[in-house]
Amino acid sequence: MAGTSNVTGPRGDVPKNETERLIASDKVEGTAVYNKAGEHLGSVFNFMVDKYTGKVAYAVMSFGGFLGIGERYHPLPWEKLDYDARLGGYVVDLNAKDLEAAPSYGRDETPWADPEYGRNVYGYYGVPYWF
Amino acid sequence: MAGTSNVTGPRGDVPKNETERLIASDKVEGTAVYNKAGEHLGSVFNFMVDKYTGKVAYAVMSFGGFLGIGERYHPLPWEKLDYDARLGGYVVDLNAKDLEAAPSYGRDETPWADPEYGRNVYGYYGVPYWF
Numbered sequence: 001m002a003g004t005s006n007v008t009g010p011r012g013d014v015p016k017n018e019t020e021r022l023i024a025s026d027k028v029e030g031t032a033v034y035n036k037a038g039e040h041l042g043s044v045f046n047f048m049v050d051k052y053t054g055k056v057a058y059a060v061m062s063f064g065g066f067l068g069i070g071e072r073y074h075p076l077p078w079e080k081l082d083y084d085a086r087l088g089g090y091v092v093d094l095n096a097k098d099l100e101a102a103p104s105y106g107r108d109e110t111p112w113a114d115p116e117y118g119r120n121v122y123g124y125y126g127v128p129y130w131f
Numbered sequence: 132m133a134g135t136s137n138v139t140g141p142r143g144d145v146p147k148n149e150t151e152r153l154i155a156s157d158k159v160e161g162t163a164v165y166n167k168a169g170e171h172l173g174s175v176f177n178f179m180v181d182k183y184t185g186k187v188a189y190a191v192m193s194f195g196g197f198l199g200i201g202e203r204y205h206p207l208p209w210e211k212l213d214y215d216a217r218l219g220g221y222v223v224d225l226n227a228k229d230l231e232a233a234p235s236y237g238r239d240e241t242p243w244a245d246p247e248y249g250r251n252v253y254g255y256y257g258v259p260y261w262f
Contacts, residue, residue: 019243019244021181021182021183022179022180022181022182022188022243023179023180023182024177024178024179024180024191025156025157025159025160025177025178025179025180026156026157026160026177028156028180029156029157046155046156046157047155047156047180048153048154048155048156049153049154049155049156049159049178049187050152050153051152051153051154051214052152053186054186054187054209054210055184055185055186055187056180056185056186056187057153060155078185079185083182112150112153113150
């Protein structure tokens with residue numbers, strides 16, 4: 001998707017604006033995620049926004065799985081994602097071992113209900129908690 | 132969509148998590164927008180995120196149009212949107228006249244390229260600019 005200002009998506013040929021500073025929410029979703037070595041790890045599933053402050057709390061990665069079976073979701077602090085225009089995706093400085101041990105949940109789990117969950121996610125990645 | 136924790140969307144039956152504080156990006160997109168009188172104005176098209184800070188810069192409303200013809204996009208400060216669980220959508224305290232005069236753009240326009248654009252949007256709605 002990198003370098004294009006219009007793509008044909010599920011909603012037709014729509015503006016997928018991106019500036020040096022801003023990126024559209026629906027451009028983030030589905031974007032590929034790579035490690036530092038350029039290996040494909042998965043993609044951005046969606047991200048969670050604070051309703052009151054408008055701050056992105058987490059980006060949720062989708063790693064592994066086949067047709068949704070066995071797919072797991074990994075919440076990451078937004079600060080861990082770096083957009084790489086050359087790769088057309090996000091780069092995270094994490095290896096497979098880090099990710100295996102990281103907080104994650106299955107498609108039928110709703111960990112968000114626990115207010116401490118976010119704190120634990122940020123703690124795992126060593127990023128200061130955002131509120 | 133209000134009150135459901137799972138909905139069947141284009142990507143299948145996926146977790147559409149929402150807590151008192153957080154909302155999923157793909158739940159925001161497509162959500163209906165009403166005025167204070169409960170009249171349907173349009174829907175959230177997407178929203179723009181600051182790549183570096185993870186702050187939502189604007190929510191982009193889609194008002195009017197038929198099959199995308201004549202559709203116009205209205206960027207709004209996130210602070211102008213209040214989620215109403217009863218309506219299952221966002222409420223904005225704006226009338227049709229306010230919206231007609233508000234900054235907007237057509238599907239082939241890319242106003243984001245102008246760094247002053249965001250400042251003008253926030254100025255119109257009387258909300259302090261966010262960076």
